[in-house]
Amino acid sequence: MxxxxxxxxxxxxxxxxxxxxxxxxxxxxxNSKPYTAVSHGSHVHYVPEDRDPNVSIDKFPQEEPGPRERISPTGQIVPIEE
Structure with a gap:
């Protein structure tokens, strides 16, 4: 060659x-986090891996959950149960 x-x-x-x-x-x-940042126009929504497909992306939070919080499949930020 x-x-x-x-x-x-x-x-x-x-x-x-x-x-x-x-x-x-x-x-x-x-991605090591249990959620993904989804760009939605001029802002970002944080969506969990186990998202309910019947819930619109608009319903998910625009801020990341805290260290002792998680995002539920329906879009609420809830405390982590230990």
Whole structure:
């Protein structure tokens, strides 16, 4: 193989690896929190992973829950039961 072909294959491999990381990040693979920030126009709603699909995104809070709080599937911030 010539050096030009080698560089082409290295470039293609790098693009595939970067696309894989971008896909994993977009699917939330690197998200360690039990909720996801969803952009909704000029603001963000925080939505839990176990969200009730019948509840609109508008009903979820615009601020993150505190350290001893969680977001319920219906959108309320509630204390964590221990």
């Amino acid at each position: 010539t050096s030009k072909n080698t560089l082409k294959y290295i470039f293609i491999a790098a693009v595939i690896v970067l696309a894989g990381f971008a896909l994993a990040d977009s699917l939330g693979y690197f």
